[in-house]
Amino acid sequence: MAKIFWVTCPRCQGEFYCHWDELRHKEIKLLCPFCSHQFLDKESPKITE
Amino acid sequence: MAKKLKEFLSQLEDRLPADLLRIDRPIDPSRFEVTALLQHLENRSRFPALLFEKPLNLHGKPSSFPVLSNLFATRGRCALALGLDPKDGALPLSLEYARREEQLIPPVKVPAREAPVKEVIKCDKEADIYEFPIVRHHAMDPAPYIDMTPVMKDPEEGFYNVAFLRNMVKGPRRLGIHMSPRHNWQIHRKNEEKKRPTPVAIVVSHHPSFYLGALNVSPFGVDDYARVGAVMGEPLRLTASETWGEDFLVPADAEIVIEGHVLPNVKEVEAPFGEFPGYYGPQRLRPVIEVTAITHRRDAVFQHIFVGHRDNWILGGIPKEGSLFNLIRGIVPTAKAVHFPISGCGRFHCYVSIDKKIDGETKQAALAALAGCDFVKHVVVVDADIDVHNEEEVMWAVATRVQADQDVDILKNVKGNMLDPSQTDDIMTAKMIIDATRPAKRPFAARVRVPEEALARTRIEDFIPPAILDRLPKS
Numbered sequence: 267m268a269k270i271f272w273v274t275c276p277r278c279q280g281e282f283y284c285h286w287d288e289l290r291h292k293e294i295k296l297l298c299p300f301c302s303h304q305f306l307d308k309e310s311p312k313i314t315e
Numbered sequence: 316m317a318k319k320l321k322e323f324l325s326q327l328e329d330r331l332p333a334d335l336l337r338i339d340r341p342i343d344p345s346r347f348e349v350t351a352l353l354q355h356l357e358n359r360s361r362f363p364a365l366l367f368e369k370p371l372n373l374h375g376k377p378s379s380f381p382v383l384s385n386l387f388a389t390r391g392r393c394a395l396a397l398g399l400d401p402k403d404g405a406l407p408l409s410l411e412y413a414r415r416e417e418q419l420i421p422p423v424k425v426p427a428r429e430a431p432v433k434e435v436i437k438c439d440k441e442a443d444i445y446e447f448p449i450v451r452h453h454a455m456d457p458a459p460y461i462d463m464t465p466v467m468k469d470p471e472e473g474f475y476n477v478a479f480l481r482n483m484v485k486g487p488r489r490l491g492i493h494m495s496p497r498h499n500w501q502i503h504r505k506n507e508e509k510k511r512p513t514p515v516a517i518v519v520s521h522h523p524s525f526y527l528g529a530l531n532v533s534p535f536g537v538d539d540y541a542r543v544g545a546v547m548g549e550p551l552r553l554t555a556s557e558t559w560g561e562d563f564l565v566p567a568d569a570e571i572v573i574e575g576h577v578l579p580n581v582k583e584v585e586a587p588f589g590e591f592p593g594y595y596g597p598q599r600l601r602p603v604i605e606v607t608a609i610t611h612r613r614d615a616v617f618q619h620i621f622v623g624h625r626d627n628w629i630l631g632g633i634p635k636e637g638s639l640f641n642l643i644r645g646i647v648p649t650a651k652a653v654h655f656p657i658s659g660c661g662r663f664h665c666y667v668s669i670d671k672k673i674d675g676e677t678k679q680a681a682l683a684a685l686a687g688c689d690f691v692k693h694v695v696v697v698d699a700d701i702d703v704h705n706e707e708e709v710m711w712a713v714a715t716r717v718q719a720d721q722d723v724d725i726l727k728n729v730k731g732n733m734l735d736p737s738q739t740d741d742i743m744t745a746k747m748i749i750d751a752t753r754p755a756k757r758p759f760a761a762r763v764r765v766p767e768e769a770l771a772r773t774r775i776e777d778f779i780p781p782a783i784l785d786r787l788p789k790s
Contacts, residue, residue, distance in 0.1 A: 267733060268741035270597045282455055282587050287741075288586070297600060298585045299457030302432035 271315035277303040279311075284313065317552050317568045319431070320383075320523040320616055323396065327364065331401055333390055336363040343371045344382055344450040345459045350439035352782075353385055353621050362388035362625055366616075370448035373459060373484065378448040380571075380617040386593060387620070387630035389462040396523035398548065404705040406652050412546065412637025416531055420544035422551040422564070430567035434613045438557055443487045444573065446521075450619045453589030457598075459484045460588060461573070462620050464529050465492065466516045466539075467502040468563055470509075474538040475564075476502060477529040479620070482517060482587050488606040490517075491585035492577060493596070494594035495733055496742070497689075498535050503577050506582065512576035514563050516556060520570030520618035521545065530631060532688050542702035546634075570615040575606040576757070590734045591631065591687040592660050593623045611743065625657060632661030635688055642687040643667060647680045654703035662690035666703040669696060676725070676756045681748040686749055689730045695749045718758075722750040 269286035273296060280300035284307070289296060295304040307313065327335045327740040342348045349367060356362065372378035387393055388402030397411055427433045437443070449459035461482040469477050476498040482551045483491035492515070494500040506513040518525070528546030530540065544551040553564035558574045559563040565572045585601035620627050632655030649670035655661045669676055681694040697703065697712045718722070724747070731744025738744045753759040775784065 267594075267736045267738050270599070283595070285597045288600045289598065294584065294600070297457055299455050299587055299598075302457070315564050 269315075271307075271313055273303060273307055273310040274312040275303055276305055276309050276311055277301055281312075292315065318524060318547055318549065320520055320522050320570055320618070321614075322520055324383075325364070325614075327392065327395065330395060331579060332390065334363055334389070336365050336695070338365055338367045339369060341369045341371065342382075343375075344448045345371070345373055346453070347383060347451055349384055349450050349619075350452050350621065353624070353626075355623060356385075364388070364392065367448070370617075371449050373445035373727070378446070378609075378617075380446075380615055382448045382450065383520065383616050383618045384450075385626045386618070387526070388624070388626040390629055390633070393523070393527060393548070393629060393633055394565045397443070397529060407652060408633060409636035409640060412527070412633055413639075413640040415546045415635045416533075416542070416547065416634070417641055418521050418545040419538070420547075420638065421538075422540045422544055424564065425552050425554050425567050427554055431533055431612045432567055432569045432572050432610050433554065433595045435615075436609070436610045437607065439606045440488075442573075442606055444484060444490070444606060444609070445487050447617050448616070449484055449570075450541050452622060453481045453595070454591060455587045455595050457483070457587070461490070461517060461519060462622055463520070464500060464518045464526065466518060466565070467499045467577075469502050469536075470505050472536065474536060474541040475540045475745055476529050476535075477518070477539040477543060479526075479529065481586075481588055481590075481622070482604065483588070483601075485583070485603070488575075490573075490575070490604040491583060491590070491607065492604050493585060493601050501535060506577075507579045507776050510579050512579055512605075514556075514559055515575055516563065516565045516603070517573040517575075518566055518571075519573060520616050521566060523567065524548070525551070525566065525569075526630065527634060530634035532635055541568075557610060565610075566713055571609070571611040571617060573602040573606055574608040574610075577604050579600050591623055591627050591662065592734055592736060594734070594736045596734050623660075628657050628661035630661070631655070631690075632657075635665075635690070638729055639665065639667075639684050639687050640690075643680050643683045645671075646683045647676045648659045649676065649699075651699045652703045653684070656706050656709075658706060659693065660740060662732070663692040664690045664692045666706075666709050667694060668699050668701055668703045670699040671752050671753070671755060677750045677752050678748065681724075681728040681750070685726070685729070685746050685748075690732055691746070692731065692744065693733070693747045693749070695751055697751045698753055701751075708761060709751070713749060716751045716753055717749060724750075 275298035391401035528543030587595035
């Protein structure tokens, strides 16, 4: 699997992971799979990579 | 008479009544209730097919489409799908698949009036995928997913490719689509380079032999409709699509077909999705489908696969067993059997038995398996006295016929599968060959065995009544 990074949704605190090359440090909104909130990776209160 | 899903379900209830469980209580597939019940059953090692007769659709209203789940979770049901005795779900099933997979049966075209999938036609804004009871599978899935078979057509050579690909529900006429760099991806890439949309038709429900055929391991360029027909044992009946007419044909006997375009150079976030290895694939940028039409039978069943579980693993393994058996036998004529066990998700582990005559045959068989299917990570080659469908026997051969410094080979930097979480690269992986055969060049120890004469003379029923025998503990 490609390199991933874990993010935390700033609204519901749900944690999920994304494709690093495609979505890290990009101005692309991530979609929280738990509450459907859309946010940039830099808005995540915690990132594990 | 063309093969139809509902006729198969009737046959299943007739031949294996305990294998189809009808659930008549209302259930909400979009709130994980279908997969929760499947998980409860799996936790008890029970694998019936389930027909949910009163599901809710994505509008939260009672759906007219029953949901069919877990159909492929036993090899016996897969054997029945190919017209075999359910007891022949092990080696006879893979050999029968191998026999059929060597042929092509060209499809036949029928007019729309003879196509059951055209009983209901909804185009443009009338088409609404929220009318279906689409299943949300695992906790980290962001939406319900259709996880059946999109069909694409090569824009240059005109052959069709059928593949299982996940489709994330994004709106009433909008789906995400994930493609690994395999055949449908190649077709979409060709269109995208010319800034053209890719026509796609998702075959949501059909006879199970259609789906077993769809997973054939044919080279790029073989018309999958003809290969599917060969596996089904009859020409696949096709009819004109609503969106492209005669230029793109769809299966006439499907229960449901969703037509649309994969947009060129448009990618949106999609996933995570619980994938076949039993892990989530990460959220990433994937192409988007705009739905143009939905056609279905009046009493259509909505089918899905329980991805990352036995339903997905057995379905994935059987076609590879047949295809690779044909490939390996062409190189090592003494090949006896090929099996993709559940322990390898029906993809990563491949067990091959050969009646070895010279030492080099083992490696030849293993390399053919690795070359023939990029899913394969670990090939274990055993002698013909080992039943590859019995994993205990295969592991016993590994335990007693393998010296790791002599019999294990690692191949680095080979194309793998981007959903394998152990890979440190998106594409590249390492492969392993384990030669668990006895050496041909030196004397080797003999297996223990009770004399055949004694087995024949000492009949079990003379010593232990059948009623007691049935109650004795199994391992």
